Amino acid sequence: xxxxxxxxxxxxxxxxxxxxxxxxxxxxxxxxxxxxxxxxxxxxxxxxxxxxxxxxxxxxxxxxxxxxxxxxxxxxxxxxxxxxxxxxxxxxxxxxxxxxxxxxxxxxxxxxxxxxxxxxxxxxxxxxxxxxxxxxxxxxxxxxxxxxxxxxxxxxxxxxxxxxxxxxxxxxxxxxxxxxxxxxxxxxxxxxxxxxxxxxxxxxxxxxxxxxxxxxxxxxxxxxxxxxxxxxxxxxxxxxxxxxxxxxxxxxxxxxxxxxxxxxxxxxxxxxxxxxxxxxxxxxxxxxxxxxxxxxxxxxxxxxxxxxxxxxxxxxxxxxxxxxxxxxxxxxxxxxxxxxxxxxxxxxxxxxxxxxxxxxxxxxxxxxxxxxxxxxxxxxxxxxxxxxxxxxxxxxxxxx
Numbered sequence: 001x002x003x004x005x006x007x008x009x010x011x012x013x014x015x016x017x018x019x020x021x022x023x024x025x026x027x028x029x030x031x032x033x034x035x036x037x038x039x040x041x042x043x044x045x046x047x048x049x050x051x052x053x054x055x056x057x058x059x060x061x062x063x064x065x066x067x068x069x070x071x072x073x074x075x076x077x078x079x080x081x082x083x084x085x086x087x088x089x090x091x092x093x094x095x096x097x098x099x100x101x102x103x104x105x106x107x108x109x110x111x112x113x114x115x116x117x118x119x120x121x122x123x124x125x126x127x128x129x130x131x132x133x134x135x136x137x138x139x140x141x142x143x144x145x146x147x148x149x150x151x152x153x154x155x156x157x158x159x160x161x162x163x164x165x166x167x168x169x170x171x172x173x174x175x176x177x178x179x180x181x182x183x184x185x186x187x188x189x190x191x192x193x194x195x196x197x198x199x200x201x202x203x204x205x206x207x208x209x210x211x212x213x214x215x216x217x218x219x220x221x222x223x224x225x226x227x228x229x230x231x232x233x234x235x236x237x238x239x240x241x242x243x244x245x246x247x248x249x250x251x252x253x254x255x256x257x258x259x260x261x262x263x264x265x266x267x268x269x270x271x272x273x274x275x276x277x278x279x280x281x282x283x284x285x286x287x288x289x290x291x292x293x294x295x296x297x298x299x300x301x302x303x304x305x306x307x308x309x310x311x312x313x314x315x316x317x318x319x320x321x322x323x324x325x326x327x328x329x330x331x332x333x334x335x336x337x338x339x340x341x342x343x344x345x346x347x348x349x350x351x352x353x354x355x356x357x358x359x360x361x362x363x364x365x366x367x368x369x370x371x372x373x374x375x376x377x378x379x380x381x382x383x384x385x386x387x388x389x390x391x392x393x394x395x396x397x398x399x400x
Contacts, residue, residue, distance in 0.1 A: 004314045010081055017085050021092025026362075029093040032212035033365055037204055039168060040099055040212060047101045077321030079252060083259035083313055090263025091270075094369050095212030097260065104165045105129035105377075106173035108256075109189060109249045113232045122191055128169035130160035130218055138382045140175065141184040145220065147176040154190060154230065156198075156223040162376075166201055166216025170194060173231060174220070189231040198223035209368035251327050254334040254377050255316040261341030261373035262309050268348040268366045269302055275352055295351060302344050309337040328390035335383035338374030345370040 006014065024042065032040050089097040097103075106127025110118065136142040145158025156176055163172065172192050179186035192199055202217040276283065276299065283296060292300075312333040319326035345367040349356030356363045374380045389399050 004311065004318060006080075006084065010084055013081060014084050014088055017088040018091065021088050025089065025092030025096045029096065029212070029362060029365065030359070032093075032095065032099075034211075036206060036211040037167070037214055039214075040096055043096065043100055046103075079255065079317040079320040080314060083255050083317045086256055086259040087263040087266065087310075090260045091267045092263075093212065094260050094264050094373075095210035098164060098210055098213035099168070101168075102126045104169055105253060106169070106171065106191075108253050109173045109231065110191070112249045112252065113189070115232065117228065118191065118231065122171055125170040126165065126168065127191070128163050128165045128172045130163045130172050130174045132162045133159060134161060138379045141187065143175050143177055143187055144180070145174065145176040146180070147178050147188065147190060149178070149227065150224075152227045153224045154227060156190065156192065156220045156225065158220050159202075160218045160220070162205065163216050163218055164213060164376075166218065167204060167214045172199075172218065174218075190225060191229045191231055192220075192223065192225055196223050196225060208371060209365070210372055250377060251316075251330045252320050254330040254383075255313050255320070257373055257377040258309065258313040258316070258333040258337035261337040261370060262306070262313060264366050264370045264373070265302075265306055265309065265337075265341045265344040268345045268363060268370075269299075269306060271361070271363055272299065272302075272348040272351055275355060298347065298351065302347060305340045305344060309333075309340055312336050328387060331378070331383040331386040331390075334377060335380050335387065338380050338383070341370045341373050342367075 028040065028042060032038060086097065102124065104127045106129040109129060110122055110127055114122065131140055131143070133144060136144060145156065145160065148155045156174060158176060160172075160174060166172075171194065174190050174192050175187060176190060177186045178188055194201075198221045200219045200221070202219045205215040205217075207215060273283065276295070281293075281295065283299065284292075285300075287296075289297070312329070316326050316329040316333045319329055345363075349363050349367050352361075352363055355361055356367075358364070378386075385399065388394070389396065392399065
């Protein structure tokens with residue numbers, strides 16, 4: 001049975017992080033929205049804290065469960081506590097959350113796939129993820145960046161765009177193909193240190209939203225890295241092992257993006273509720289739905305969708321905590337939250353009127369920030385495709 005009621009400890013963590021978001025992130029949100037590429041020095045206090053979670057400790061190879069060991073009870077674990085924490089942080093500011101040191105998407109991939117030796121070398125470094133290319137976006141299998149083994153080194157060539165934390169990270173997890181003819185089976189991920197020769201940060205983007213987070217383009221030109229920088233193993237194992245291994249990371253990270261959208265949407269709803277009540281309109285949930293104003297009806301619908309976003313996100317995270325396959329649920333949460341986070345913030349700006357479009361308040365910023373949540377970590381269209389494949393039991397070849 002799925003139990004989505006947070007424990008007392010989780011509620012305490014939620015309240016604590018909300019206080020941090022309210023007292024620290026919200027007050028500086030506008031400052032770093034206007035100063036797009038300036039690093040938020042206030043976030044240095046988080047360098048020793050892993051907000052995104054470190055994942056479950058792996059059993060040693062060959063280790064068997066103890067004879068008297070009972071099956072673990074269904075639990076509220078790291079993934080669920082992380083999505084709850086992220087919602088609170090993004091209620092403060094999503095761009096600042098994405099700028100937290102050592103909390104990049106690459107860190108999630110390293111935590112999920114890296115060998116013990118790679119954990120030792122890169123576990124405490126700030127890791128970005130470089131997947132998207134000028135001609136390869138939602139279809140990760142169409143990557144054209146190449147990696148060629150030359151003795152004890154990999155030689156990487158290609159261009160990666162829209163890399164989050166490109167300027168601030170220490171290392172980058174780069175996706176490249178070792179065999180173009182093999183398609184997805186030939187795609188592997190490699191850990192590349194920023195100071196490697198042939199690895200250049202070409203430019204930083206100027207963006208619509210999440211401006212506190214830097215986004216950049218990397219060019220790899222005969223960039224050489226050690227053989228054991230192949231994420232997961234220094235040996236190239238065939239078939240789809242490498243691609244599928246890292247793709248599984250998204251089943252954990254997509255609910256995190258959903259929780260980001262959830263936090264932004266909740267911030268917009270909270271502010272809208274405050275202004276509605278200040279105008280003299282009392283929100284009364286006991287009224288007959290047929291006897292309320294259009295404004296009230298629209299606001300209640302926003303709240304209903306917010307609750308649906310949260311329940312889908314919590315369910316996907318709960319399943320991950322309990323080692324249940326959550327590919328369908330992760331995509332459902334991302335699709336719902338990404339789409340409706342955008343719609344909620346837009347509608348809030350509409351209901352607020354002039355207050356929703358002035359920079360005196362943050363409502364217009366939340367509308368801008370929310371849009372990316374429907375795009376990165378797989379667009380909404382891709383999530384619907386994944387959901388359809390799962391429901392209809394079609395393969396990626398059968399349903400494109």
